[in-house]
Amino acid sequence: VDDTNAPETTIVSGPAATTTATSATFTFTADEPGSTFECKLDDGAYTACTSPAEYTDLADGEHTLLVSATDAVGNVDGTPASYTWIVDTTAPDTVIDGGQDATTTDTDATITFSSDDPGATYECRLDTAEWAACTSPVELSDLAVGDHTFRVRSTDAAGNTDESPAIHSWTVE
Numbered sequence: 001v002d003d004t005n006a007p008e009t010t011i012v013s014g015p016a017a018t019t020t021a022t023s024a025t026f027t028f029t030a031d032e033p034g035s036t037f038e039c040k041l042d043d044g045a046y047t048a049c050t051s052p053a054e055y056t057d058l059a060d061g062e063h064t065l066l067v068s069a070t071d072a073v074g075n076v077d078g079t080p081a082s083y084t085w086i087v088d089t090t091a092p093d094t095v096i097d098g099g100q101d102a103t104t105t106d107t108d109a110t111i112t113f114s115s116d117d118p119g120a121t122y123e124c125r126l127d128t129a130e131w132a133a134c135t136s137p138v139e140l141s142d143l144a145v146g147d148h149t150f151r152v153r154s155t156d157a158a159g160n161t162d163e164s165p166a167i168h169s170w171t172v173e
Helices: none
Strands: 009-013 024-030 036-041 047-049 053-055 061-070 081-087 094-098 109-115 121-126 132-134 138-140 146-155 166-172
Touching: 009 061, 009 081, 024 036, 024 061, 024 081, 053 061, 094 146, 094 166, 109 146, 109 166, 138 146
Parallel strands: none
Antiparallel strands: 009 024, 024 053, 036 047, 036 061, 061 081, 094 109, 109 138, 121 132, 121 146, 146 166
16 A cells, blocks of 8 residues: 555643643644654754653743654654643732822722733722622722721733732721
8 A cells, every 4th residue: 555645643631721730631633644743842842752642841921832743654744733832830920000199088998900911801899798709990989987908819811829918908987
């Protein structure tokens, strides 16, 4: 049998598109039985690999794995399978951009906030309330006379949450 057809390589599974994990396991296959594989991570060189392939000690940032199959008679997949993902182990930082004066007679308040991660989501809490999803700006009304503390924390796409929420405190007189 004269085989001139290159195998087609498929990456079957890998990590989530954005993850906090610094290791990744991939499974892959080819459409021709008996194929062997070469893998290339990021800017590294192609090296022989088998499925499943595991990579450890990955740095924060974007990574790409290329996998190429070679069939039993030496035909090489000219279009390697590619898988790109992001390792993110760093929590975002949340800041209060604007809020009520330290002492006021106003029972309404508008508080603006942001994060150094533009895709972050937020949770807020006023005084002793539970954390709840929120977006900037937060409009507060009918506040009681006395001291108030507003806290906000951000969470990035990988699930890292700011462990030191931004805090704004003021007193309504």
